[in-house]
Amino acid sequence: MPLTPEEVRHNARLARVGLSDDEVARFQSQLSLILDYFQRLQEVDTENVPPTAHTLAMHNVMRDDEPHPSIDKEEVLANAPQREGDHFRVRAILE
Amino acid sequence: MTTTAVQYETIIGLEVHAQLLTRSKMFCPCAASYVDSSPNTHVCPTCLGMPGVLPVINKRAVEMTIMTGLALNSEVPERAKFDRKNYPYPDLMKGYQISEFDQPLCTGGWLEIELDGQRRRLGITRVHLEEDTAKLIHVKSPTGETYSLIDVNRSGVPLMEVVGEPDMHSPDEARAYLVKLRQILRYLDVCAGNMEEGNFRCDANVSLRPMGASELGSKVEVKNMNSFRSVYRALNHEVERQREILDNGGRIPQETRGWVDDQGVTVSQRSKEYANDYRYFPEPDLPPIVVDREWLEKIRAKMPELPGTKRARFLSEYGLSEYDVSLLIETPAKADYFEAAVALAPEAKRQKRAKAAANWINGELAGLLNAHNIVVSEAKITPKGLSQLIDLQEDGTISGKTAKDVFQEMFETGRDPEQIVEGAGLVQITASDEIAAAVERVLENNAKAADDYRGGKEEAIKFLVGQVMRETRGRANPEMVNQMLKGKLSDNP
Ligand SMILES: [Zn+2]
Numbered sequence: 001m002p003l004t005p006e007e008v009r010h011n012a013r014l015a016r017v018g019l020s021d022d023e024v025a026r027f028q029s030q031l032s033l034i035l036d037y038f039q040r041l042q043e044v045d046t047e048n049v050p051p052t053a054h055t056l057a058m059h060n061v062m063r064d065d066e067p068h069p070s071i072d073k074e075e076v077l078a079n080a081p082q083r084e085g086d087h088f089r090v091r092a093i094l095e
Numbered sequence: 096m097t098t099t100a101v102q103y104e105t106i107i108g109l110e111v112h113a114q115l116l117t118r119s120k121m122f123c124p125c126a127a128s129y130v131d132s133s134p135n136t137h138v139c140p141t142c143l144g145m146p147g148v149l150p151v152i153n154k155r156a157v158e159m160t161i162m163t164g165l166a167l168n169s170e171v172p173e174r175a176k177f178d179r180k181n182y183p184y185p186d187l188m189k190g191y192q193i194s195e196f197d198q199p200l201c202t203g204g205w206l207e208i209e210l211d212g213q214r215r216r217l218g219i220t221r222v223h224l225e226e227d228t229a230k231l232i233h234v235k236s237p238t239g240e241t242y243s244l245i246d247v248n249r250s251g252v253p254l255m256e257v258v259g260e261p262d263m264h265s266p267d268e269a270r271a272y273l274v275k276l277r278q279i280l281r282y283l284d285v286c287a288g289n290m291e292e293g294n295f296r297c298d299a300n301v302s303l304r305p306m307g308a309s310e311l312g313s314k315v316e317v318k319n320m321n322s323f324r325s326v327y328r329a330l331n332h333e334v335e336r337q338r339e340i341l342d343n344g345g346r347i348p349q350e351t352r353g354w355v356d357d358q359g360v361t362v363s364q365r366s367k368e369y370a371n372d373y374r375y376f377p378e379p380d381l382p383p384i385v386v387d388r389e390w391l392e393k394i395r396a397k398m399p400e401l402p403g404t405k406r407a408r409f410l411s412e413y414g415l416s417e418y419d420v421s422l423l424i425e426t427p428a429k430a431d432y433f434e435a436a437v438a439l440a441p442e443a444k445r446q447k448r449a450k451a452a453a454n455w456i457n458g459e460l461a462g463l464l465n466a467h468n469i470v471v472s473e474a475k476i477t478p479k480g481l482s483q484l485i486d487l488q489e490d491g492t493i494s495g496k497t498a499k500d501v502f503q504e505m506f507e508t509g510r511d512p513e514q515i516v517e518g519a520g521l522v523q524i525t526a527s528d529e530i531a532a533a534v535e536r537v538l539e540n541n542a543k544a545a546d547d548y549r550g551g552k553e554e555a556i557k558f559l560v561g562q563v564m565r566e567t568r569g570r571a572n573p574e575m576v577n578q579m580l581k582g583k584l585s586d587n588p
Binding site: 010013014015016053054056058059060061062063064065066067068070071073076077084085086087088089090091092093 | 117118119124125126127133134135136137138139140143151152153154155156157176181182183184185190231232233241242243244245246247372374377379381382383384385
């Protein structure tokens, strides 16, 4: 079931990935193949099988509410694409 | 206000986000309180959303959420799980928020409100746990450049969402629901409940439909309400706005609108780019939560007395009016303050003391706290001080008027009432000759009122008592003055 170029662009936008027209065409076919592969799973009868969210037989992995020191501010901001004072700076997100 | 031919039914549902009062964040051990911290100082690789980190659930946050569900009469299913809610917005460090989608910690429930003397149960859909986002600051530079700044301290703070059923039919009901919910969260000590500070937030869904119609009208989501007052104003505005459109034959589009407080209007916040496409899926990093019944009972056992129970107990134990009780139980701190003051009285005098303490707390104290914009736990006057003051008044050492002055000073200085009374010579005059002298003077100077009384105008006695109280600067016992005046007036015609 091939994806439309629009659907590829929509997903790229959701993932914050910029694509050229060539790339849209390339991923259109690649993503469609992946989807087709998943389509095969649809053939399995899962009528009476509860969904599995986790494959490990574990539950209640929790910690006590104890605060620990955080890391140094300079380290926090070290990878900031842009920094202003002690803040990360990003493109305006309000239209 | 428009006059309408068609009657509409208003339907309101509220979604409340409450930051939990845990010490550490939801999935990492960074400190959760950030109000007084400088930007990006409560941050670690986990809440910064770095690849390869492993979140671990804060057990206390889970317990607080379950406790809230129990207080809201919810079901607590045996199994709950976390999911990823994906959306690209720079306040989400990971590109997704960890939330609960189809298996929340608590489902269903209700709370009870009282409005215009009527009690109503309002439904709760669910209570679930998620993480707060980073804080964005929108900047417009002097040159007109716009950009946003990010402070990650808030990212990962435990956030509990209480989704209410669309059960409310007026902004007044919505306000009552919100007040009640906040009261419960404060009783449980799970949320500070301060909308202005952003630790208690509310979004509303508002729709109108012609009375009797079974189909719901288009739902408008209203956001950006930052106080109880703005929730109330925004809902009133939104109901009116929709009514006007419908009256004029228009249609209400389903959309999100933001409340603009200083203009008193809601404005459309439509944005194609961030259209909801959350693509929820189970959070692979977090194994599910199993709430076995033993754990559930342990949590239940730790719950404090809730407002409803406290209300019933105060009514029966202290014999107070509904009105007094509703004011006293407003916060657990106020209720505790009241009970501490009453407990200092001997058992036989407790009911009488309760009435006196309630009057002080709901009257003078409430007024002064309000004027100073503080809460009862910040007051300098202690329950013990209040109890001593009531003792002084009851045993006749000071008059009621003096007691108010002493109270004022206790409130300002925190001093002991006995010290204040002695230091300022406020002890009530009980020596009858001193009062008798004042009575003589008053009768001499107010012959007309005295004659009026003798002539059968009983009201005149009040005026005369007032004059004697003035003569004694409020230090006489009014009952004693009253008796003495009556005696004098019948003695010498
Ligand atoms: Zn952290």
